[in-house]
Amino acid sequence: MNDAHSFAEPQSARVTHLKLDLQVDFSERLLTGTASFDLQLAAGCTQVVFDTRKLQLQRITDVSGNSLDYVLAPEDPVLGAKLTVQLPAGLQHVVIHYTTSPEAEALQWLTAEQTASGEAPFLFTQGHAIQTRSWIPIQDSPGIRFTYEARITVPAPLIAVMSAEHLGPQTTAGASTFAFRMLEPIPAYLVALAVGVLASREIGPRTAVFAEPVTLERAAFEFAEMERMVEAAEALVGPYRWGRFDLVVMPPSFPYGGMENPRLTFVSPSLLAGDRSLTTVVAHELAHAWAGNLVTNATWNDFWINEGTTVYLELRLHELLWGRERAELLQSWGYRELAAEVARMGADSPDTRLAYDMRGRDPAEGVTVIPYLKGAAFFWTIEKAVGRAALDAWLVGWFGRQAFCSVTTEQLLADLRAHLFARIPDQAAALELESWVHDPGLPESGRPPPSALLQLVESAAADALANKSLAELDTAGWSPQAWRHFLGVLLAGRPAPALLSTLEAKFALSKSHNAEVLLPWLRLQVQAGNQAAIPELRSFLSEQGRTRFLRPLYADLLSSSWGAALAQQIYAERRARYHSLVRLSLDKLLNPAAQSPL
Ligand code: BES
Numbered sequence: 001m002n003d004a005h006s007f008a009e010p011q012s013a014r015v016t017h018l019k020l021d022l023q024v025d026f027s028e029r030l031l032t033g034t035a036s037f038d039l040q041l042a043a044g045c046t047q048v049v050f051d052t053r054k055l056q057l058q059r060i061t062d063v064s065g066n067s068l069d070y071v072l073a074p075e076d077p078v079l080g081a082k083l084t085v086q087l088p089a090g091l092q093h094v095v096i097h098y099t100t101s102p103e104a105e106a107l108q109w110l111t112a113e114q115t116a117s118g119e120a121p122f123l124f125t126q127g128h129a130i131q132t133r134s135w136i137p138i139q140d141s142p143g144i145r146f147t148y149e150a151r152i153t154v155p156a157p158l159i160a161v162m163s164a165e166h167l168g169p170q171t172t173a174g175a176s177t178f179a180f181r182m183l184e185p186i187p188a189y190l191v192a193l194a195v196g197v198l199a200s201r202e203i204g205p206r207t208a209v210f211a212e213p214v215t216l217e218r219a220a221f222e223f224a225e226m227e228r229m230v231e232a233a234e235a236l237v238g239p240y241r242w243g244r245f246d247l248v249v250m251p252p253s254f255p256y257g258g259m260e261n262p263r264l265t266f267v268s269p270s271l272l273a274g275d276r277s278l279t280t281v282v283a284h285e286l287a288h289a290w291a292g293n294l295v296t297n298a299t300w301n302d303f304w305i306n307e308g309t310t311v312y313l314e315l316r317l318h319e320l321l322w323g324r325e326r327a328e329l330l331q332s333w334g335y336r337e338l339a340a341e342v343a344r345m346g347a348d349s350p351d352t353r354l355a356y357d358m359r360g361r362d363p364a365e366g367v368t369v370i371p372y373l374k375g376a377a378f379f380w381t382i383e384k385a386v387g388r389a390a391l392d393a394w395l396v397g398w399f400g401r402q403a404f405c406s407v408t409t410e411q412l413l414a415d416l417r418a419h420l421f422a423r424i425p426d427q428a429a430a431l432e433l434e435s436w437v438h439d440p441g442l443p444e445s446g447r448p449p450p451s452a453l454l455q456l457v458e459s460a461a462a463d464a465l466a467n468k469s470l471a472e473l474d475t476a477g478w479s480p481q482a483w484r485h486f487l488g489v490l491l492a493g494r495p496a497p498a499l500l501s502t503l504e505a506k507f508a509l510s511k512s513h514n515a516e517v518l519l520p521w522l523r524l525q526v527q528a529g530n531q532a533a534i535p536e537l538r539s540f541l542s543e544q545g546r547t548r549f550l551r552p553l554y555a556d557l558l559s560s561s562w563g564a565a566l567a568q569q570i571y572a573e574r575r576a577r578y579h580s581l582v583r584l585s586l587d588k589l590l591n592p593a594a595q596s597p598l
């Protein structure tokens with residue numbers, strides 16, 4: 001298959017194993033060292049092509065140190081620079097000596113003050129989708145899998161962790177070298193590294209949490225259900241193939257809720273709500289251990305396969321772990337968000353298609369809810385048609401048949417036809433699978449059945465909007481998910497400021513520790529023009545760095561009559577602290593003049 005986001009030519013020379021040896025230099029914000037490769041070559045092949053971005057190459061050699069000729073093309077703004085290395089006949093191993101740039105997109109270097117303890121600097125990588133090439137010269141396509149080993153040298157007392165088996169450190173004066181190996185073949189976007197003062201706490205036999213020592217206790221409490229989650233997932237989709245499932249809590253500027261790096265999911269500290277109410281993100285990242293990491297989208301045009309299957313599994317896990325009522329509410333919430341997004345984009349907008357052409361764009365830039373929620377709705381529709389038992393059997397079979405492979409949208413459809421619909425082809429035809437993945441808009445068949453809790457929350461919101469008294473509003477036992485849904489309905493109904501003050505007086509929503517509740521609450525304040533909320537807006541936009549939370553709030557402020565200048569002011573103050581991927585998305589909104597990768 002052809003990946004428009006990589007220069008690599010795997011049909012002639014393909015990386016099968018990577019060996020990294022890197023020194024981490026916090027003062028210069030550089031990684032320096034070597035990436036060595038084992039290659040699989042087609043007959044007569046004379047060159048190998050890598051993806052790179054802003055890398056400084058010192059030299060490229062064979063394993064004996066003999067220099068090899070290479071050409072580094074000029075940088076393409078989206079794809080980076082193509083590196084072509086000449087291979088003397090039959091040479092299957094090359095060594096690239098290089099240094100990263102301080103502006104490498106995948107690397108976020110944080111000062112001590114930007115961490116929880118404030119005591120030591122921190123570094124983390126974010127490779128998904130095409131950023132790995134800015135810290136490793138690599139064949140950066142999700143269709144190319146390789147095993148890896150790494151030695152990472154960091155100044156004492158920092159420690160390094162990676163998305164791999166940890167083999168333990170060697171410490172010399174002032175520095176430690178950590179060794180890792182990943183024996184399962186993975187795509188480049190799943191190679192991940194974090195360096196900081198980190199401690200760990202066992203949760204279960206194959207689960208642990210890593211965090212800065214000051215955060216460890218809270219993190220261990222919040223994620224205490226991890227082992228149970230892995231057990232539930234195995235009951236659903238078959239054996240967990242990665243050995244351990246550990247988590248590491250990132251600094252606040254981590255741009256996502258979670259990132260499914262194999263063996264070691266990276267999570268945002270915004271999940272530490274204190275009541276385990278946001279651990280569904282962990283269920284999501286765990287589901288990627290099958291949908292994404294075991295069976296991977298072949299190109300970024302097939303991204304919906306990773307996220308759609310994952311959200312479907314996330315909600316199934318949610319049901320197993322926390323009950324049907326909560327899961328159904330999330331499903332309805334998802335469909336509601338999806339319908340709103342499709343309405344916003346226009347039902348005939350090409351961006352509402354599941355599979356679409358991402359050529360010329362950074363796949364991490366325009367991530368919408370479409371691949372997630374329309375992707376999940378695709379599976380809800382199939383489930384409704386064939387029943388859970390049949391779909392579950394197909395899922396287990398799919399993850400077995402395609403284990404450690406990368407798959408296209410067409411392969412997924414063909415597999416569904418061959419293994420799920422073989423005896424009921426008429427049903428496949430009736431579902432219009434092709435239309436589901438290739439046409440814009442939202443088929444009505446994806447709508448989940450209304451749940452009792454959903455109806456309760458929605459009628460409470462309707463009553464509130466109709467200015468009925470809130471005295472009878474019985475919210476006892478409402479989960480943060482129920483509150484989020486309630487506030488989402490209010491947001492669409494443009495409530496009067498008086499309703500918001502009554503709600504605040506009664507429920508102190510502005511004091512919520514749950515960012516999923518705070519977000520719609522703050523959006524309501526912006527909509528109502530409540531300038532008293534400015535300090536809370538400011539801290540929400542400063543204290544965490546997730547695109548999914550920042551973007552809607554900035555967009556609301558910009559389009560309000562009073563908040564545009566404030567948004568510009570806060571963005572100017574905070575921009576340098578946001579992750580490069582977040583800037584990529586927010587610059588479009590707030591700072592069109594400064595679309596440099598700074
Ligand atoms: N792998 C994604 C994060 C991602 C998406 C990175 C696109 C780069 C490009 C991760 O699994 C994810 O989807 N995170 C969500 C979790 C949520 C949907 C539960 C997030 O961070 O919001």
Ligand code: ZN
Nearest residue numbers: 284288307310
């Ligand atoms: Zn995901």
